[in-house]
C-alpha cells in the first residue's frame with residue numbers, strides 16, 4: 001500500500017465484519033451485539049486470517065464509550081442522580097464490596113496470590129456502561145425509574161473505579177506486585193495519593209458543575225443562531241470529546257466520566273434534544289467498535305486451558321452479582337420487579353474490568369491468563385445478558401401472576417417506588433420549565449404574549465424580535481436593584497417577578513414590562529425587581545428602547561401612562577397595579 005492505512009483498514013474491517021456478523025446474529029434470533037463480538041474475535045490475533053490493530057481498535061472503542069456516556073448525560077440530570085442516590089450509592093458500594101470479596105475468595109481457592117485475586121475480584125465487580133445502556137435502550141427502559149436506578153448505580157460504580165484505578169499503583173507493591181518508576185506514586189505515601197485523587201475528582205466535579213452550565217449552553221445557543229447544522233453538530237462533538245479528553249488529562253478522571261458530566265451540563269439546555277439527535281448516529285457507529293475491540297482481545301484457548309476458572313468467574317458474574325444486587329435493592333424496600341431489573345442490568349462486566357485487569361497484569365499482580373479469563377467472562381456474560389433479561393421477565397411475570405406473592409413483593413413495596421417516580425417526574429418538570437425559560441420568541445409568539453405590540457406590522461415585529469435579548473432569570477434572582485443606573489427595559493415573556501418598593505410588593509406576570517420608569521425619567525431605578533420562578537425576559541437596551549418609542553408613538557403613550565401610574569402609586573404608597581400584597 002502506498003502509505004500507512006492501518007487506521008482505515010481497522011475501521012473498514014470492523015464496520016464490514018460487524019455488519020455481516022451482526023446481521024447474521026439477528027437472522028438467527030440473537031442480539032446483533034453478539035455478532036459484533038464474534039466479528040472482533042474473527043479479526044483478532046488469536047484466529048487465523050486478517051489481524052487488525054488492537055491498539056487502534058481500542059482507541060476507537062474509547063470514542064464509542066465517550067459518545068455513549070455523553071448521550072446518557074444528555075438524558076440525565078443532576079436531579080435524577082440525586083433522586084436515586086439512596087439506592088445507587090449503597091447499592092453500588094455494597095455490590096462492589098461483596099462481589100470483590102467473592103471474586104477474591106474464588107481466585108484464592110484456585111491458588112492465586114491475594115493481590116492477583118483481589119484485582120480479579122475488583123474487575124468482576126463492575127458492570128459495563130455500554131452493555132447496560134444497550135440493554136435498557138432495547139427495552140425502552142432508560143427513562144423508567146428502574147432504568148434510572150441502574151444508570152445511577154453505574155455512575156457510582158464508575159466513580160469508585162476511577163478511585164480504584166488511581167489507587168492500584170499505590171497498593172500494587174504492598175500486594176506483592178512490581179511497579180516501574182513511571183507509575184510509582186513516589187515517596188508521598190498512600191494517604192497523600194488518596195487525598196490528591198479525591199481532591200482532583202472533587203475539583204473536576206466543581207469545575208464542571210459551576211463553570212459548565214454558564215458556558216456550554218450559551219455556546220450552543222450562539223451556534224444555533226448561526227443556522228448552520230454542520231457547525232451545530234461539530235460544536236456538540238467538540239464538547240463531548242474535548243471535555244472527555246480534557247478532564248482525563250487535567251483531573252485524571254476517566255474519559256467516560258468526563259463525557260457523562262459534559263452531557264449532564266448540556267441536558268439543562270433547551271437544545272439538548274437537538275444535540276442528542278445530532279450525535280446519535282456517531283454514537284451508534286462507535287459503540288459497535290467497542291464490542292468489536294472486546295472481541296479482538298479475546299483468546300479462545302483460555303476456554304480449554306482454564307475451563308473451571310472461566311466457569312466460576314461466569315457464575316460469579318451472572319449469579320453471584322445478581323443475587324447481591326437483588327438482596328440490596330430488596331433490603332432498601334423496593335419492589336421485586338425493580339430489584340430484578342437492576343440485577344439483570346448489572347449481571348455483566350465490560351470496559352472497566354479490562355482496564356483494571358490489564359493494569360493488574362502490567363504490575364505483575366495478575367497472571368497473564370487473568371486478563372484472558374476476565375475477557376472470557378466479559379464476552380460470555382455480555383452474550384448471555386439478553387437471556388438473563390428474558391429470565392428476569394419470566395420471573396416478574398410469575399410473581400405478578402400469584403396474588404399473594406405479588407402483594408408481598410410488589411404492592412406492599414410500591415410506595416417507595418412511587419415516591420421515587422414522583423421525584424423523578426418533578427425533576428423532569430423543573431428541567432422543562434427551565435429549558436422553556438431559555439427559549440426566545442418567534443414574531444408570532446411575541447404578539448400572542450404582548451398584546452401591546454399587536455398594532456405592529458409583520459415586518460416590524462420581526463425587527464423587534466431581533467432587538468430583544470432573551471434574558472433568563474432563576475427563582476430568587478435580583479434583576480433590578482433600587483438606586484442602580486438603568487440600562488434596559490424588560491418584557492416578561494414567561495414566569496413571574498416581584499417588584500418591591502418601600503416595603504410594598506407587586507407581582508407582574510407574562511405580557512407585562514418593568515424597568516421603563518428610570519429609562520423614561522433618566523433617574524435611577526425606583527424599585528427592586530426579583531424573579532419568583534424560572535422567568536424568560538426580553539430585554540431592550542436603552543438605545544433600542546428610545547428608538548422604538550420614537551417610531552411608535554401609540555405604544556410610547558401607553559408605556560408612559562403606565563409609568564406615571566406606577567410612580568404615583570409608589571409616591572402614595574398604595575394602589576392597585578397587578579396583584580398587590582402587603583409586605
Ligand code: CMP
Pocket residue numbers: 480486499501506513514515516517518519524525526527528529566567569570577578
Ligand atoms: P425602574 O424604576 O426603571 O426600575 C424598577 C421598576 O419597577 C420600575 O422601573 C417599574 O417598571 C417597576 N415598578 C415600580 N413601581 C411599580 C409599581 N407600583 N407597580 C408595578 N411596577 C412598578
